[in-house]
Amino acid sequence: MGTAAPEPVVIQRAAGAGGELVLRRAGAHYEIISNGVFLMDTRNGESERLLVRTAVQGLDGPVRLLIGGLGVGFSLAEALTLPAVTRVTVVEREPAVIAWHAAPLRPWSRGALDDPRVTVRRADLLDVLADPGTGRFDALCLDIDNGPDWTVTPGNARLYAPSGLDLLTRRLTGRGVLAVWSANAAPAFEALLRERFAQVGVHPVPVPRGEPDVVYRAARPRPAG
Template identity: 75%
Template sequence: MPHPPATEPAVLERAPGAGGELVLRRAGAHFEIISNGVFLMDTRNGESERLLVRTATAGLQPPARLLIGGLGVGFSLAEALTDPAVGEVTVIEREPAVVAWHTTHLEPFSRGALRDPRVRVETTDLLDWLTTATGHYDALCLDIDNGPDWTVTPGNARLYDATGLDLLARRMTARGVLAVWSARAVPAFENLLRARFTDVDVHAVPVPRGEPDVIYLARTPDKTGKENV
């Protein structure tokens, strides 16, 4: 995700976004999304994004309900729909331009998932949605930032503090799993997860350049006034 190439890509589209200007670029056969001048993601690999979903859904019983925070280039959503246990996927993506690009340039990478009847896309901010949502999910997969300490916009930091984790836990079923993608290890966030959940796993995913991507998995939130069922 945060590993831009050395070659100069061509700009295909520009669009206003919640965090500043969004740019879609092509570099050879691949595409990149830039948010407010910051490299956000590309279509080159996606292994850690796919692993985010595979580890979160492993062992779930059908019909599982998934929440994906961040549509991105579509790797996570496409992977979710390959699992026969998945009955419904809700995607929260705050940028209308990103959603629109999945009907054009990015459609091959999400494998046309927006047309799948199991998929519902909410174009809104995840934090805002969490404060009003009422449903519960068997897996919550978050990939909206470069990591808990490397957010696309400063306001997203609230998602990874104790209050944000409580909001996420309230949307989890009793068997639910929270999975969070990060471009690097964030020990302070891992400590918060361990203080809030009873079962936390950390998966390092090697990348071609730089330190490994990291997937955090958290299960079985404590029952202190939480709404999970």
């Protein structure tokens, strides 16, 4: 007989910008739950690491990188291992998620929030993208939802629509790359990317159960109009 999986233990509950957030421990791992819906955990991280590697691949340094969504820190930690990456801006709207990286989640982000190359902006990504002072980036990684078809809050759906892609594209340099994480294939979103970018890659990542995670990579924006 197999060993039963450990029952998750709640470590902290927090009132977040998008509702209740719960950090809980299951054995050696942690899980983040948003409004009762499983969001992410520390068990694997392969697709989150691929998100960053795929975005930066082929770009000569120095690379300025923006990561939308801190999560459990896999993407940020991976970014700091890439020699081309010299600056990373992480946008995370939930104060609790940022705070959890000071202690329980620190091993998975590898203390990256203390790295001088890293700037953390506690804000909504849509607000940051719309701010003219935000500047432009050589790579932009989007991982704030379970994917284009399964957003954490209804307002995030705009990011995956034409108006949201306009905001994202305006934050890219001429060589800029947009990479988007999804917990499942999103054909309608892929079609939008192909309308707006000359190069679109689709990278499935198998998971132990269910549909593969998918990383979308879009480069060379087409001229507007």
